[in-house]
Amino acid sequence: MRSIRMAMVILWLTLTLTVAFGSSVLKNRVQVLERRLAAINTNIQKDIEGIHVLKAEWSHFNTPERLRTLAQNQLSLESAKPEQIINYSALQFNYEDSQNVNRNALKHKNLTTLVKAVKK
C-alpha cells in the first residue's frame, strides 16, 4: 500500500514538474516569438513610412521641368509637333496583314528595309 502511494506521489511529481518545465519553455518561446513579431511589425511600420517618403521623393524627381531637361540633355528628345503625327490611313501599307506587307514591299522597293523590320 505504501509503495503504491509512493509511486503515485512520484508519478504526480514527475507529471507536475514536466508540465511546469514545459510551460516555462513554452512561455519563453512565445515571448521570443512575440518579440520577433513586435520587431517585424515595427519594421513593417517603418517600411510603410519609408515607402511613403520615397513616393514623395519619386514625385519630386518626376517634375515635368526636370524630366524635360533630362530628356533634352540625355536623349536629345523634343516635344512632338502636330505635323509629326501621321494618320494611320496615310501609311501606304498595312502593318498587320503580312500578305499585304509582302505585296506592298514588292511595289515599294524603297520600303523593303522597313518591311523587314516589321516582319521581325
Add this chain to the structure above:
Amino acid sequence: MGFKVNFSKSNKERFYLPGQEIKISRAAISRKSYMTESDNVLTCRFRTTLALCGFAFIYALLCFRVSYVCLGKGINIDTAIVNEQMADDEVIRFKNPVKRADILDRNGEIIATSLPTVNLYANTKQIKNAEDVAEKLNLIFPEISYEDLLRKLQRRSAFIYLKRNLSPAQQMQVNNLGIPGLEFENCEKRIYPHKNLFAHVLGNTNIDNVGISGVEKTMDERLTTSTKPLSLSLDLGIQNTIRDALVEGVKQFNAEGAAAILMEAKTGQVIALTSVPDFDPNENLKVEDRAMFNFATKGVYEAGSVFKVFNTALCLESGKVKVTDRFDTSKPVYFGKAKVTDPHGSHKMLSPEDILVESSNIGSTLEILKVGKDFQRKFLQSINMDKELAAFELPETARPLFLSKQRWSNHTMATISYGYGISTTPLHIISAFSAVINGGMYHEPSLVYKKPHEGKRVVSEKTSEHMRTLLRAVVTRGTGRRANVDGYQVMGKTGTADKLENGHYNHKKSISTFVSGFPESNPQYTLIVVMDDPKASKETYGYTTAGWNAVPITRNIITAVAPQLNVSVDFDIEKQKSIVNAAYKK
C-alpha cells in the same frame, strides 16, 4: 439512507418467542438490494481512484503534448488558414502613419503628400540652465534668435513649442544634446512636390495641417477621414505646359497676370487650371495679394466680345435668327443718348458668321433685338451666368454680377450681347462655351476625377453644330487666326474689354480673353486664356487686343498639349501620304 433486510419465507412464517434471537443467514442479505456504511466508503474510494486515474491520464496527455511541442518540431501551422484569418482581421492590417491623404492627378502622380516629422517642445520646469540651452539650440536653429529661444525657455510651462517640423538631422542634433526637458512630438507636414504648379488648385494647409484654401480646404474632411488618395481630374504634364506658356506670355506682354483653364468639353472635367502670378505653398512666406488671387475661378470681369458666342447661340436657339440672315451694320444703334458702334469700323450686311468673324457690336445688338431680353436672360441663367458655381471643388469661386430684371433694360440687353454689363469668371465662360460646342449639353465643371454626369441641354444639337462652324470661321479668317494650329481644327472667339477700376472704365488697361475648342469635327477640349492688362509692344504693332496676346498663347498651348492629349490629327490625307513618301524616299 437506511437498509432493509429480506426475510426468507421460512423466516417470516417462523414464530419467535420474546427475547429469542432472530437469526438471519448471510446469504439472505443481497448485495444488490441494500447498502451499508462500510460499502459507502468503498464506493467513494472506488470513484476517487477512478477520477484520479482520469486526471492522471489527462495530465499525462498534457505532459506528452507539452513535451512534444517543446522538444519536438512544435506546432504545425497551416499558413493558408493563418493568411485567411489575417485577411479578415482588421487589427493585423498596417495603416499608413500619415493621416492626411495624398492628392493625385488623373494619371496617379502625387501632387500633394504629407511627410512624418517631429515638433520640438520644451518642458521648462525641467530645464535648469535656460541660457545654456538657448545657446546650444541657437547653433542648431540659427533662424530662431537666441533671445526668442531664451524668452520661451524662461517661461514656466510644461509645454512650449520651440520649433515645428524638424528635419531628421536637426532631430538627431537635439537628441545628441541630451538635455532633459526637450521633448519631441510626432506630427506631419504637407508637401507639394511640384511647388507653384498647382498652387491655386490645391491651396494650402495651416500649421496644424488643416486645409485653409483650395482643394485642401474643400476636401478637408475627405482627406482626413480616409487615407485613400484623392484623385483629381488634372493632368500634371498638361498643367505644366500651360503654366509655362502663361508665365512666358505674362513676361512677353508685360501683363499683370494671366489665367487659363483646359476642360474636357463633353464632361466638364478640368484638366488644367492655372493662374499667374502664383506662390509656392511649401513656403510659409508672405506673398503679395495678387499672387494669392485665383483669377481663373474668382476673377469676376467683363469678358467683352467673348459673349458674342452666347449671344449668337441664344439667337439661333430662339429660332428668330437664322445663319442665312443678314444684318445692316453700317449705322450705329441708338438707345436714347447711348449708341452702339463697332470699334473695327462699319460694315454693311453681315451674316451671324460675319458678325462673329468681324466681332461686330452692332451686329450682335441687331441680333438680340430680334430675340428680346426675356429669352436672353433665361438663356444666360440656364448656362449659370447668374450664380456661383458652388459645386466646383474650390472655395475660391465667385458669383457673377448679373443685373436684376428691373435693371435689364434694352440698352443693357444690347451691351450684354457683346459682353459689357455682365461680369463673370473664366470658369463660368469655359463651362458655358463647352456646352455651346459639345452638342448642347451643359456639364457642371469639376476637379475631382469621377464618373461624368449626364448634364443638361441648353442648346439643340443643330445650334451647336452651327456654332462650331461659325467659331471655326473666326479662327480661319477672323480675329483668332493666330491660333489656327494645323490639323486640330481650332475654333474660338476673342474678347477684349476695358478694365473696370473703381467703377470707371480705364481705357488704357484691358483684359483680353480667347476661348477656344478643338477639334471642330469632334470637340473634345476647350481652353480659355485670359490676360490681365497686357501691354502693347513692337511685336504686337501697338495693339493690346486678344488677337495679339491671348491668341498666340493659345496657339502655343494647343500645339504642345494636343499631341499629349492624343487628339487625332486631321491633316489632309493626300498631304500626309506625300509626307510619308518623301520621308521614306530620302
